[in-house]
Amino acid sequence: MKQQINIFWFRRDLRLDDNAGLFEALQEKHPVLPIFIFDSNILEQLPKDDARVTFIYETLQTMKQTLQEKYQSDIALFYGQPLQIYKQLIEKYTIETVYTNSDYEPYAGKRDSEIKGFLETHDIAFKTFKDQVIFEKNEVVKTDGSPYVVYTPYMKQWKALYKTTLIKQYDSESNLSKLAKHIDVDDCNLSEMGFETASQKIKKYTVTPHLIQTYEATRNFPGEDSTSRLGPHLRFGTVSIRTMIEKATAQKNEIFWQELIWREFFMQILWHFPHTATQSFKPKYDRIVWRNNETEFKAWCEGKTGYPLVDAGMRQLNETGFMHNRVRMLVGSFLCKHLLIDWRWGEAYFAEKLHDYEMASNVGNWQWVAGCGVDAAPYFRIFNPTTQIEKFDKDLSYIKQWVPDFQELTYPTPIVDHKMARERCLKVYKEALN
Missing domain, CATH: 3.40.50.620 (HUPs)
Known part of the structure; x- marks a missing residue:
C-alpha cells in the first residue's frame, strides 16, 4: 500500500x-x-x-x-x-x-x-x-482597483498598508518533526544534470544596523562596496523578506526600506502586465529603430567600450556575477542610448550573468533606462559616462580595481563619441515617438 x-x-x-x-x-x-x-x-x-x-x-x-x-x-x-x-x-x-x-x-x-x-x-x-513578498498581486492598488504604475504613490500606499497590517512570521522550524521520516528519497547531483561546480561564489549578505543607517550616504559609490549583497538571497529565499523588512523598519533610515519596496513594485508590475517581460510598457517605444550592432554589443559585454566606468561595471559583472546598482544604470543607459541597442539584448545578458537576476526587477530597470517602462527616465535623459566618474568615482578607486589598464596605450579608444551619440539617440527616439 x-x-x-x-x-x-x-x-x-x-x-x-x-x-x-x-x-x-x-x-x-x-x-x-x-x-x-x-x-x-x-x-x-x-x-x-x-x-x-x-x-x-x-x-x-x-x-x-x-x-x-x-x-x-x-x-x-x-x-x-x-x-x-x-x-x-x-x-x-x-x-x-x-x-x-x-x-x-x-x-x-x-x-x-x-x-x-x-x-x-x-x-x-x-x-x-x-x-517572497509582503504584499502581492492586487493588495496595493489605487482606490479604483487599478495598479500603480508610478513608484512614489505605490511606495506611500505600501507603507500606509504595512503600518496597519499584522505581518505574521511563520514558525515553520518548530514544526519540522511532522516531516515524513525514514523515507527513501530521490536524489540528483550537479554532474547528473550536466552542470559543474561554479568557480564564482554568491557572497553572504550583510544587513547590520550600521549598513542600513549609512545606506543613503554610501550606496551611490561603487568603490566603497557598501551594499548589502542581499539580492540573490531574496531571489532564492535563503532569507525571509519579513525578517529583512523588520530589520529595515527598526532603523531610522528609510532608504534601505524603500529599496525593498522597489522590488515589490516591479513584481506587481510584471504580474499585472506580463507582456512587459518582452515588450515595452509604453507600446510606441517598440517603434524605435535599434541599430543592434553586434560588434559594439560584444565590446559592451566584454567591458571594452573605451569608457572606463562602463567597462568597470561590465568587467565586474563578468568576473563576479555582481554589479553595483549605480553602475547598472549607467551601463544600461549606455547600451540603449549611446549604442542604440535594444534593451532586451542587455536584459538577456544580465539574466545570464547576474547572481541576483530576478525577472521583474531586471525588466523593470532595463525599461527604466530605455525610457519605455513604468515610471521611466525620460528618453532625453542620457547619462554622460565621463561626468558620472566625477560624481560617483572621483578617486577612481572602482575604475582602478576593474579597469587597471584604463591609462595604458592598449586601452581601447571610445567606440562612440558622446556628443554624436546623444544627438543620434534624440533623433531616433523622436522619430519613433512622434
Whole structure:
C-alpha cells in the first residue's frame, strides 16, 4: 500500500525558518515530504558553470543535512520537467495536497496552472501561499482597483498598508518533526544534470544596523562596496523578506526600506502586465529603430567600450556575477542610448550573468533606462559616462580595481563619441515617438 503524504514543493524559498507554505503544510495530519525540482525547462538555457545552480544545490545540501541529522527526514531532489516529476510522484505515493509558495513570473504562472490542473484530475489539492513578498498581486492598488504604475504613490500606499497590517512570521522550524521520516528519497547531483561546480561564489549578505543607517550616504559609490549583497538571497529565499523588512523598519533610515519596496513594485508590475517581460510598457517605444550592432554589443559585454566606468561595471559583472546598482544604470543607459541597442539584448545578458537576476526587477530597470517602462527616465535623459566618474568615482578607486589598464596605450579608444551619440539617440527616439 502506498504511503499517504502531503508534499511541500520548495522553489524560491530555500530555508526552513519563517517559510509560509512549509508552515501551512506542517499543520496537516499527514507527514510532509519536501521536494525540489531542478526544472530542465529553465536549466537547459543556462551556462554549465552557472553560479546560481551551484548555490541552489549547495543550499539544498545544507538543508538536507539538517533534516537528516535532526529530524530523520530529507528533501527529495529531482531533475526534469515539473509535470513529468508529478506524474512519477503520484505513482509512488498517495498524495492528498501539494503545498508551495506563490511565484509571480509568467513562466511560473503557466507551470503552476498546468500542475494544478493535472493534480485536480487525480483529486489532489494544490495550495499556494504568499511568501517572497509582503504584499502581492492586487493588495496595493489605487482606490479604483487599478495598479500603480508610478513608484512614489505605490511606495506611500505600501507603507500606509504595512503600518496597519499584522505581518505574521511563520514558525515553520518548530514544526519540522511532522516531516515524513525514514523515507527513501530521490536524489540528483550537479554532474547528473550536466552542470559543474561554479568557480564564482554568491557572497553572504550583510544587513547590520550600521549598513542600513549609512545606506543613503554610501550606496551611490561603487568603490566603497557598501551594499548589502542581499539580492540573490531574496531571489532564492535563503532569507525571509519579513525578517529583512523588520530589520529595515527598526532603523531610522528609510532608504534601505524603500529599496525593498522597489522590488515589490516591479513584481506587481510584471504580474499585472506580463507582456512587459518582452515588450515595452509604453507600446510606441517598440517603434524605435535599434541599430543592434553586434560588434559594439560584444565590446559592451566584454567591458571594452573605451569608457572606463562602463567597462568597470561590465568587467565586474563578468568576473563576479555582481554589479553595483549605480553602475547598472549607467551601463544600461549606455547600451540603449549611446549604442542604440535594444534593451532586451542587455536584459538577456544580465539574466545570464547576474547572481541576483530576478525577472521583474531586471525588466523593470532595463525599461527604466530605455525610457519605455513604468515610471521611466525620460528618453532625453542620457547619462554622460565621463561626468558620472566625477560624481560617483572621483578617486577612481572602482575604475582602478576593474579597469587597471584604463591609462595604458592598449586601452581601447571610445567606440562612440558622446556628443554624436546623444544627438543620434534624440533623433531616433523622436522619430519613433512622434
